[in-house]
Amino acid sequence: MLGKNQASLQMSPITEYRERNNKTLLSLRHDCTYRLLNKYLNQEMQDYDEAAISYNWFPTLATMSCSNLHVA
Numbered sequence: 001m002l003g004k005n006q007a008s009l010q011m012s013p014i015t016e017y018r019e020r021n022n023k024t025l026l027s028l029r030h031d032c033t034y035r036l037l038n039k040y041l042n043q044e045m046q047d048y049d050e051a052a053i054s055y056n057w058f059p060t061l062a063t064m065s066c067s068n069l070h071v072a
Contacts (some may be wrong), residue, residue, distance in 0.1 A: 012037060 017037055 014037060
């Protein structure tokens with residue numbers, strides 16, 4: 001049985017973002033930060049470990065606007 005810390009390490013960055021910010025699947029569709037995270041992971045990351053490490057800096061981008069980040 002995994003402890004709480006071990007279980008959270010296995011959570012995907014997108015799932016972690018959703019749970020940390022108490023987002024529903026419907027609200028995520030209109031969430032700029034989520035859309036950028038999803039785009040970044042899909043286009044730039046080849047393996048999960050690299051994505052998980054890179055996710056550590058991601059919340060700092062949340063202060064920027066969608067238009068500045070060119071999120072489709």
